[in-house]
Amino acid sequence: MWPLFLIGLLVSGSLSIPLDLESRLVDLERKFEQQLLVNRRLQGELTVIRNSNRGLPLYPSLLEEDPADGSHSTDKRLLQQELPVDGIGFYAYMSTDEPDPRGHHTLVYDIIQTNLGQGYNKNTGVFTVPKAGLYSLTWSTRVACHLAHTTELVINDRILGSTYAYCGYNTVTGHVVATVSQGDVIFVRTHSTSPGQGAIKSNEFGRSAFSGFLIH
Incomplete structure (x- = not known):
């Protein structure tokens, strides 16, 4: 029907697209091109997000709501499942003051906060290296007023560092x-x-501590 009608208009020389219809077509074409640009941008952002999340463990259960109260129970679920942690590292501090240590006295840091690889012994104060490599080692010493102490970091029988306070x-x-x-x-x-x-000294106002971790 439409082809015959258009042919008739052509033959009669009276074919003319209404101006309002032509402007609508132009507007639709412009909007279509804009939408294509938006879609390309969103596709690029989605690709970036996928690449940044690649290799990360997913724990969708952490975002589930607690059926009891409808709230997110992230803390409880984190306690219920152990997240995989690799590496070697430790951090421990003295629970109380070391009252009067003499010379050549090994300091014992008896409160363990981190002990990945189980290399640190809170009873002896000694870290036994579980794996060879390059390690970062740090120790802090707090002294009482108008008193002084020198401490040494020792690896086997070698003194690698010392401090004075x-x-x-x-x-x-x-x-x-x-x-x-x-x-x-x-x-x-x-x-x-x-x-x-x-x-x-070692208390809540300042801890004497010992820590270290495997770099590589």
Whole structure:
């Protein structure tokens, strides 16, 4: 029907598209091109998101609602399932002051917060290297007012680092990066010939602590 009608209009020379219809067609074409641009942009953003999430573990259950109250029970679900953690690292601090350590005295940090690889012993204060590699090791020592202490970081029988703190409840931190072998022992001790004075402090206002982790 439409072809015959159009042919008739052509033959009669009276074919003319209404101006309002032509403007609508132009407007539709413009909107279509804009929508294509939006779709391309969204597709690009989706690709970026997929690439950034690639390899990450998914735990959809963490976002599920608790049927009892309808709220998200993230904390409870995190406690119920263990998330996989790789690596070697430890962090421990003294629960109380070391009242009067003498020279050549190994410091024991008895409160363990982190012990990946189970290399640190809270009873001896010694970290036994579970895997050879490059390690970052840090220790902090807090001293009482007007007193002084020197501490040493020891790997087997080698002193790799030392710190000195003196006067008003100061805290000093030492840091060592070292390549070590499996089975090496690492610990912190007071200076062998300069035993220091008074207590090494550790409480909620400042902790004496020992930590380390495998870099690679």
